[in-house]
Each structure stands twice: as C-alpha cells, then as structure tokens.
Amino acid sequence: MNEHRDVNIMDQDTVKARLGKPNRYLRPKDTAAALTALFWEEFELSRAVLGWVPAVKEFETKGQTARFGYLHNQHAKLLYARTGELPGPSLEKQPPPAYVREAFERSSLAPSEAAFFAGYTVMLRRLYDGYEALQYKLDPILDAPTLDVLRMIVLDRQAMLTWAHDQIFFAGSDNAAIAEEVAAWQRYVDQVWHCYDRQAPRESGSTIQWPIHPEVEAFGPVPSDSAWNAERFPIHIFTGQYKTAYEDPSMSVLHDSIKQMHYINATEMGAAESLCYLYYGAQLLPKPFYFDLARHLWDEVRHCQMGVRRLEQMGYTTSQFKYFKGSPGKGLQDLAAEWFPDMYAGLTMVAEPCSFIKKRKSAEQFWNFDDGLSAIHCEFDMADERMHVDFGKVWGPELYKQINNIITAAEMSERARIRRIEELGAASTDEEARKIAKNFPGFCGLSTVELNYSNY
Numbered sequence: 001m002n003e004h005r006d007v008n009i010m011d012q013d014t015v016k017a018r019l020g021k022p023n024r025y026l027r028p029k030d031t032a033a034a035l036t037a038l039f040w041e042e043f044e045l046s047r048a049v050l051g052w053v054p055a056v057k058e059f060e061t062k063g064q065t066a067r068f069g070y071l072h073n074q075h076a077k078l079l080y081a082r083t084g085e086l087p088g089p090s091l092e093k094q095p096p097p098a099y100v101r102e103a104f105e106r107s108s109l110a111p112s113e114a115a116f117f118a119g120y121t122v123m124l125r126r127l128y129d130g131y132e133a134l135q136y137k138l139d140p141i142l143d144a145p146t147l148d149v150l151r152m153i154v155l156d157r158q159a160m161l162t163w164a165h166d167q168i169f170f171a172g173s174d175n176a177a178i179a180e181e182v183a184a185w186q187r188y189v190d191q192v193w194h195c196y197d198r199q200a201p202r203e204s205g206s207t208i209q210w211p212i213h214p215e216v217e218a219f220g221p222v223p224s225d226s227a228w229n230a231e232r233f234p235i236h237i238f239t240g241q242y243k244t245a246y247e248d249p250s251m252s253v254l255h256d257s258i259k260q261m262h263y264i265n266a267t268e269m270g271a272a273e274s275l276c277y278l279y280y281g282a283q284l285l286p287k288p289f290y291f292d293l294a295r296h297l298w299d300e301v302r303h304c305q306m307g308v309r310r311l312e313q314m315g316y317t318t319s320q321f322k323y324f325k326g327s328p329g330k331g332l333q334d335l336a337a338e339w340f341p342d343m344y345a346g347l348t349m350v351a352e353p354c355s356f357i358k359k360r361k362s363a364e365q366f367w368n369f370d371d372g373l374s375a376i377h378c379e380f381d382m383a384d385e386r387m388h389v390d391f392g393k394v395w396g397p398e399l400y401k402q403i404n405n406i407i408t409a410a411e412m413s414e415r416a417r418i419r420r421i422e423e424l425g426a427a428s429t430d431e432e433a434r435k436i437a438k439n440f441p442g443f444c445g446l447s448t449v450e451l452n453y454s455n456y
C-alpha cells in the first residue's frame with residue numbers, strides 16, 4: 001500500500017488535520033468520504049466488467065465475468081447504503097468523477113480478452129488494497145457497521161483474483177505473441193493507476209497526466225458484434241419464414257416436447273448480453289437502477305446456465321440447438337437513442353410477462369411427469385421474472401424520460417406490445433393492433449409459440 005493511495009481516500013479536512021496534529025481517528029464524514037471513493041471504483045469496475053461480458057467468447061467465462069460484474073455492483077450497493085447513513089454529500093445524484101471513469105475506461109479498452117483480465121487483476125488488487133487500508137483505520141466499535149460492510153466485500157477477494165489470474169494463463173501460456181501483448185497491456189494498466197494514485201484530483205479542475213495509450217485496437221468492452229463460440233452454441237439465422245418466437249422447428253431437437261422450456265432458458269444469454277449494453281450505455285440514472293439492472297442481467301445468465309445444465313443432464317449437447325446473441329450489431333454511439341428503452345421495454349413488458357403462462361403450465365406438467373428438478377427450474381424462473389417485470393415498470397419510463405419521451409408504465413407496456421404486433425404483421429390497422437395488445441393472453445399466444453406440454 002503506498003502512501004499516495006492512503007491519502008487519496010481521506011478528505012481535505014482529514015489531510016489537513018493529520019498534517020497539523022496527530023489524530024488517527026476518522027470522523028463520520030471522513031469514513032463517508034473514504035467509502036464514497038471506494039463506491040465509485042466498484043461502480044466503474046462493474047461497468048467495465050459487465051461491458052466485457054459480450055466480448056468474452058466461451059460460455060463458462062462469459063457467465064463468470066457476468067457474475068463478477070454483478071458482485072462489483074453489489075459491493076457498490078453495500079457501500080451506497082452505508083454512505084447514506086453517514087453525513088456528507090449524497091451519492092444519489094452525483095455523476096461518476098470524470099477522472100475515475102477515465103482511469104477505468106483506459107484500463108478496460110484492452111486488445112484481447114486475456115489482456116483485459118490482466119488489467120482486471122491490477123484493478124482488483126489495487127481496489128482490495130484500498131479496502132484493507134481502510135479496515136485498519138476504523139474503530140471496532142464506532143465504525144462497526146462500516147467494518148461489517150467491508151467484511152462482506154472482502155469475502156470475494158480470493159475467488160476473484162484467482163479466477164482472473166487463471167484466465168491470463170489459459171489464453172497466453174503457449175503463445176509468445178499473446179503473452180507479450182498481455183504483459184504489455186498489464187504494464188500500461190499499472191501505469192494508469194500509478195498516475196491516478198499520485199495525481200487523483202483533490203480539487204475540481206485539476207487534471208491527471210495519463211500515460212500514452214497503446215496503439216492497439218480495443219476488442220472490448222461492448223463490441224458491436226458479441227464474441228461467441230458458435231461451434232458449441234450455433235447461432236440461429238432468422239429467415240423470415242417464422243416470426244413467432246421459437247416457432248422454427250430447426251432451432252431445437254426438443255421443439256415437440258415440454259423439455260423445450262430448458263432450451264428456451266438456454267438461449268437467455270442473448271437477453272443478458274443486451275442488458276450489458278444497457279448497463280454500459282445508460283448514463284446518469286439513479287443508482288438503484290444500476291443495482292436492479294445488474295441483478296436482472298445476472299438472473300438471465302443464471303437462467304441460461306440452468307437451461308444448459310439441465311439439457312446436458314438429460315443427455316443433449318448444446319450444439320443440437322440454436323441461439324441468439326444480444327449485441328445490437330452497431331457501436332453504442334451509432335445506435336438510435338430509442339434502442340435502449342425499446343429493448344428494455346420489449347424484454348420486461350412483452351417477453352418476460354408472456355413467459356409466465358408457459359412457465360406455470362410447464363411447472364405443473366413437470367410435476368405430473370415426476371420431474372421435480374425441471375418443475376423447480378420453472379418456479380424459480382417465474383419468481384425472478386416477476387421481479388424483472390417490476391423493475392421494468394419502474395425503470396422503463398425513466399429510460400424513456402432520458403430521451404425526452406415522457407411515458408407512463410402502462411403506455412410503455414402498450415407501445416411495446418404494439419411494436420411486437422407490427423413485427424409479426426398481425427394487424428392491418430392501428431385500431432386492430434391496439435385491440436390485440438389489450439387482450440394479454442391472446443397477444444402472448446401470437447408473440448410466442450406454445451409448447452407441447454403433454455409430451456415429455
């Protein structure tokens with residue numbers, strides 16, 4: 001732990017007090033300032049890591065990357081809650097400090113997945129050094145609630161560092177060029193944080209002299225086309241012949257069975273990826289939006305993992321099915337502003353509520369077929385989806401508000417359904433589209449295909 005980092009987490013008063021007279025105790029506002037600095041680092045790290053999820057190729061690595069992005073977000077949530085109990089400026093409305101965002105953006109514009117993980121180990125180690133330094137400054141009684149928060153956060157340290165470190169070796173161990181690229185990137189990220197720790201602005205207006213950014217093309221975060229192992233998880237090509245979701249029988253060898261539900265779950269990495277673009281791209285929303293969104297996208301990864309695991313338990317291989325990526329096919333800066341709220345409303349107001357009917361029927365039938373595990377999959381899935389629909393009702397209108405489109409949750413829901421009806425070509429007039437959108441079970445029957453519940 002270097003002395004610069006040590007000073008960096010104190011506020012001005014504390015630094016002056018320390019220089020003037022020896023006082024090793026932190027006042028509540030000093031603790032709040034230290035937690036605020038750590039909050040921004042966790043928050044920006046969650047953005048970098050979740051932004052990298054679509055740029056990671058292998059299924060297992062993608063899932064674990066999403067898991068860690070979610071954990072960074074949850075650490076930020078714990079820090080946010082504790083900061084709110086202490087005096088000092090509220091985090092609620094604050095934007096991320098520009099120099100913090102820049103440090104994380106510089107460190108995450110890596111030329112390859114392995115290089116990103118090499119930089120990630122630098123950021124992780126440094127962040128956890130910060131937690132450790134703070135722990136040893138806190139009073140065990142006065143700061144007990146803060147120490148409890150730090151104790152929970154520190155629990156993830158070893159698993160994260162070990163896993164991130166392993167990724168570098170998997171990618172670069174037998175290829176000298178990759179190993180050199182990874183080492184060079186890690187050196188650069190080291191320099192970024194060295195500059196940050198020595199120069200982090202303590203007054204507004206001061207700037208950091210950053211190291212020269214390497215002349216490499218960034219592979220992530222948020223690539224316009226997501227990285228994917230298409231041999232293990234073949235991509236479905238939309239031919240236009242089938243419009244209703246999952247109607248095309250060539251997508252799944254289980255299209256005529258209730259087990260199709262597991263296949264549908266296995267395709268949810270696409271939804272998780274789309275939400276990663278939203279997490280990375282959405283600026284200046286209330287902090288609870290990011291806490292809910294990270295939970296939502298992590299749940300979609302879990303649904304995908306549970307689907308893949310059950311298919312494999314049943315003797316199928318993932319290559320017998322077709323999948324969808326969640327990438328928008330354009331760079332974030334080239335996307336229409338509506339892409340974000342429209343995607344989010346489509347997911348939370350159409351796909352997720354429509355999935356309840358299938359999931360409820362599937363759970364009942366799986367119990368009848370004496371397949372308790374499959375039934376319980378559907379039951380957890382429903383519990384999660386119910387929460388996601390609630391998230392959508394709160395945050396969908398907020399996202400529309402950001403593009404100056406003031407809309408209620410009910411209007412948003414109707415519009416999302418009408419967009420889906422238009423995609424399906426299911427109505428010849430606006431009047432007819434509105435009528436179909438109002439009849440919810442009928443609308444869902446159009447939007448997504450029914451399963452053959454009687455065939456196990």
Ligand SMILES: [Fe+2]
Nearest residue numbers: 268299300303
């Ligand atoms: Fe899901």
Ligand SMILES: [Fe+2]
Nearest residue numbers: 352384385388
């Ligand atoms: Fe969901």
